[in-house]
Amino acid sequence: MNTHLQLQLNHWLGRDPDPVSRAALEAMVAAGDEAALGAAFSGRLEFGTAGLRGVVGPGPMAMNRLVVRETSAGLGAYLASHVKDAHSRGVIIGFDGRHDSRTFAHDAASVLCAMGFKVHLTATVAPTPLVAYGVCHFHAAAGVVVTASHNPPQYNGYKVYWENGAQIIPPHDAGIAACIDRAANEAIPFMDQSEATKRGLLEWLQQDFFEGYRRAIKHSALLSHHTRPDSVAMAYSAMHGVGAEMALTLLKDAGFTAVYPVAAQQQPDGDFPTVKFPNPEEAGAMDLVIAEASARGAMLACANDPDADRFAVAVRRDDGSYRMLSGDQVGCLLGDYLLSLSPKPQLVGKTLVSSGLLEAIAGHYDGRCYTTLTGFKWLMNTAQKLQTPSCPFLFAYEEALGYTVGHLVWDKDGLSAQLAFAQLTAALASAGMTLWDRLEQIYRRHGFHHNCQVSIALGADTPNIGEALRAAPPSKIGGRKVNCCEDLKWLTKRYADGREETIHLPASDVLIYHLDGDEALPHSSARVIVRPSGTEPKIKCYYELVLPMAEGTSLAEVQRLAETTMDQLVTAHQASLPH
Structure with a gap:
């Protein structure tokens, strides 16, 4: 073993x-496994705008108790110098509910208490949106959730909220990371929980805290539109996560009596035994809840991801089968529903890789739609800057199944999103309509928007x-002719006629191409986005195709045409990329 590695190992073992x-x-030492x-x-597990996330294991490149303690000490030092009081x-x-989450959270609390911070620590597992609400x-001054969301079982994470209740953005991420680096070479303060409780520094959040969120949802004007909720039957899966108790309680409070949970997935289980990957977007993850919905004849098959900040739904069709709605479809249905209930202009938001349909919907209701970089950290921090008394924030979404309704939680919230979606379904049912009917109305008004995504693995x-x-x-x-290209790296928008505009977003390695129609579909339009993945060695390509819906044309016909046309566009674009 080389001297530098030996020094690193000794330093770590003296602190772990x-x-x-x-x-x-x-x-590893005994086996002589120098590679491991x-x-x-x-290096060190990188602290960024999503905090930490990585595989649980030993050493600074993994999630473990020492990394959590050092991270908490760094966070505390940064808060002390940047947040008043x-x-x-x-x-x-x-x-x-992951295996190490409770221990990691308790370690974080003990470090922060030792630094003189008042800590509000949940006495039991908690959905991520409740912590954002609690800030x-x-x-x-801040919030911390120990969660790896929908990552595989071997992962865990450390997510940080700023004092405004939204996820941290620059420069706070880099500032906290610098403080963590210093803490990694200093003694880490630590206070026993009994001592912290005795000194009044540690407050255990019991059921009354959870009841506070429940009451806030119950009294939210946006979530109080009860139109025959007993007419909607739905199956529900917590995906082996922590959302079941609150999700079922909120639905019951709102009058939804025909709710059928998937028993095998209802309790927290860090092994996620019934799914290969605990992400509702992954193939097979929704199988059990769709089977439950089918057995019950339910209209909806709903799921939260394991920390309950995302919401997924499959909807029954006329033939009794179920079809997953995309994140864009759910986002636009919710956006249309919430805007239709609002008497004055409202602010709604989406990420740049999400469908442009929400912008058209907002315009129909005299609302305002803003667009941000990918991630709810951008959506929520931007919403707080843009909202005004005459145009308050209403709703935002990203295509990766994240939605927030109102400003009770300044992050994605799969619990309130599910409730709003159930209320939308009930309102439509009372008018003799289905979600498919409503989607068709939206498409006929604004054009059929079809989206897909392709990832390209990068080789050396x-x-x-x-x-x-x-x-x-x-x-x-x-x-299709490129009528303009947006380059977010250089923050310029260049049109085919030579005009240029400045883009007012944080710089990011993203290219967006806006395309005209082609010979076969001259009145259509398209958009292609190319960006590197933030977490994997991949390039991600996002495609959107917009087709007008001519009178007399069925939704099924337009869908088939869109799918065929999209296949051709994707194939042509992928073939044109450098390899």
Whole structure:
């Protein structure tokens, strides 16, 4: 073992409080596995705008108790220097049902209490949206959720909310990361929970806190439109996560009596035994809840992801089969519903890779729609800046199944989104309509919007696709003329006629191409987005095709035409990319 690695290992073992982690490292040493040791100490798990997320294991490149303690010490140091009255306002901490989450959350609380912070710690597992709610409820300096959301079982994470209740954005992410780096070389303060409780620094959040969120939802004007909720039957899955109790309670409060939970997935289980991947977007993840819905003859098959900040739904069709709605379809249905209930202009938001349909819907209701970079951290921080008394924030969504209704929670909330969607379904049913009918109405008004996504795995010899496209900008894609290109790296929007505009977004390595119609469909339009993945060695391509719905044309006909046309566009674009 080289000297540098030996010094790193000794430094770590002298600080690691976890006998399991220590034993794992000692086993690597005993086996002479320098490759594994080198990987464990090859750097540090990066703290970014989503906090931390990684595989649980030993060393600074993994999620473990020492990393959590150092992260908490760094967070505390940053809060103390950047948030007024941070110690007395304190930090709210919650955790999901993964195997290490409770321990990690308790470690974080003990470090922050030792630094003099008031800590509000949930006594049991908590859905992520409740912690975001709690930041504003307690007027806290920050919030922490120990969760890996819908990642595989071996993962865990440490998500941070700022004092405004939204996820952190620059410069706070880099500032906290710098403080963590310093904490990694200093003694970490730690206070026993009994001592912290005795000193009044640690407050255990019991059922009354959960009841507070429940009451706030119950009294929300946006979630109080009860139109024969007993007419809608729905199956529900918590996906082995922490959402079941609150999700079922909120539905019951709103009068939904025909709700059928999937028993095998109702209780938190960090092994996620009935799904290969606990993400409702993944193939097979919704199988059990769709089977439950089918057995009950229910209209909806609904699910939250394991920390309940996302919402997924499959809807029964006339032939008795179920079809998943895309995140864009759910987002536009909810946006249309909520805007239709609002008497004055409202602010709604979407991410740049989400459908442009919400913007058209907002215009129909004299509302305002804003667009941000991908991620709810951008959606919510931007909403707080843009909303005004004459145009308050109403709703935002991203196509990856994230939605927020109103400003009770400044992050995605799968619990309130599910309730709003159930109320929309009931309102339509009372008018003799289905969700499919409503979608068709929206498409006939604004055009049929069809979206898809393709990921390209990058090899070691794959050229930089973004730079290649910038060096040789395409004038056509799939036979369609590029009428303008938005380059978010340089924040410029260039039109085919030579005009240029400045883009007012944070810089990001994203290219957006707006396309005209082609010879076969001259009145159609399309959009192609190319960006690198933020978490994997991949390039992601997002496609949107908009077709007018001629009178007398059925929804099924337009859908078939859109799918065929989209296949052609995707094939042509993928073939044109540098390989």
